[in-house]
Amino acid sequence: MLAFTLRRAFQAIGVMFAVGIIAFSMFRFAGDPVSQIVSIDTPPAERAAVRKSLGLDDPVVVQFARYFGNAVQFKFGMSYQFRQPVANLLMERMPATLELATVATIISMVFGILMGVYTALKRDTWLAKLFQMVSLIGISLPTFLIGILLIYLFAVTLGWLPSFGRGEVVKIGWWSTGLLTVSGLKAIIMPAITLGLFQMTLIMRLVRAEMLEVLRTDYIRFARARGLTTRAIHFGHALKNTLVPVITVAGLQFGTVIAFSIITETVFQWPGMGLMFVQAIQNVDIPIMAAYLLTVSLIFVTINLVVDILYTVVDPRLRSTVSRPH
């Protein structure tokens, strides 16, 4: 178990190293950073001085080592447009994105699993068919369109919910949360639904397919032959077996949710990392882009690691690799 975790942790470090190379190479492919900083009429001597002060005349390997070494300590350099450390900017924006992604994931998990179980158990009811149809819409409609439709309906026409922003936030240490104020909660509803809808339909369809599969297995038939109640069979035996693959997908999807939040944050002007990233692209603010890439990768890799460990919690067969009496 420990060896397994360590092995996975080493793999994760390897992945982060590779991502670091990609993030670093962005600096070199997206034009000369010096010309981004200085003005057009700066003389060449001054440009050389800037280049030297930034360490850009060192060999590439040295530059990469320096960049990676700093990145490990969460130092990502200065943003070109804000003239502030990127790490501070990210820290400021991260709570908004993580809160949005978490709420979206919770919504998608809860409703996805409920609807998935329902459509699997009551296949022929009209409600199950309606869910199936809605899930098609969720899969096929692009996120921004759903966001705009929601804004039109609930913000413009009905005026129930704010169309943009995060509402009032409360500071807890460095973390700013919008989940403790009424306006913050109202503001998160539409972005979270927009962001979570795709995952919800995905989870619903996955749970439905897995559940139907599990219900056909021998141990479910044997559970029925033992006279267990339908509820115990469906929710005790079938659902738990269904959840193993669902955990993986939901875990991986959490990373995707963060990545996808770029679009949702843009539509709702949500002050998170995604919005900052879009603005950074528009302004060729490479330190922010590179730092965003690294941060999202780190979140992805961490989630993967957690999912791998969670597996062994749910499925005892993966726990012991040594002791097996035969």
Place this chain on the structure above:
Amino acid sequence: MTVPVLSVRNLKVEFATRRATLKAIDGASFDIAKGEVLGVVGESGAGKSVTGLAVIGLIDPPGRIAGGEIYLSGTRIDNLPPEEMRRVRGKRIGMIFQDPLTSLNPLYRIGEQIVETIKTHTNLSDSAARKRAIDLLAEVGIPAPEKRIDAYPHEFSGGMRQRVVIALAICAEPELIIADEPTTALDVSVQAQIISLIKRLGRDHGTAVMLVTHDMGVIAETSDRVAVMYSGRIAEIGPVQDVVQNPLHPYAKGLMGAIPTLAGEDKRLVQIPGSMPRLSAIPPGCSFHPRCSFVFDRCKVERPEPIRHGTQAVACHLYDASAKESAA
């Protein structure tokens, strides 16, 4: 005469498909007395397993019981509402399936699964149910049951898992156990242990056992009586010695002829020509007639009903005395 534990009368099971309705069981009747082991043999697709599933009420759509009656200790059970039938399953009828590797839920400890079953059918407390679970595991021959009760199914070998499955099937002291090919997936050496376990449990508790298998050796060792099934009907039924040594139905004769004997010389084993008809193409009259070497005109048009012949009952026109006279 005492009421048999299980009494099946003219059972019919159909599967509705898009093309046609297939008759998997077409009029099967048999009884099992208290403490008796009835072996049910036949080729794959003869309807052995479906008969077992019909008795315990687990025929899933598109299949359905289309006719006949099933009585458990005198009460009719084939028309019970689902919730009442659920209470019968596990409590009054226990079932053992073919593959012990897939019969247990891999995510729960075996103790959890046994306790869950006990608590479903009795009012025992958690600790009492757990104690009973340990006793059951000891009874089916699991060493160190108080330790092994907290193990997961994957930590057992196939034979041990089948013992756990048997413990689960008998945990509410059922009147009837249906064992559907309980040894097919096991090693030959383990098969004998499981067979003697089922036999011992049946004897100790006075449980009736319906043993479905295609293994004549298993039947000969365990059963008191045997029913030979052929394309959804019982061709012959009787005490196991009589049927094995003196089979009446031409199909049963063929089956028994196909058993190799230890004393046997290098004789070729008897082989029945052809194969069992598909459910979609069951011939009229006796469904065995295209393969039968004693076939005569009546077999092709009239379906034979079971006729008593000594201790046995056989569904074959050859043993119909009145018909023989008219033919003569």
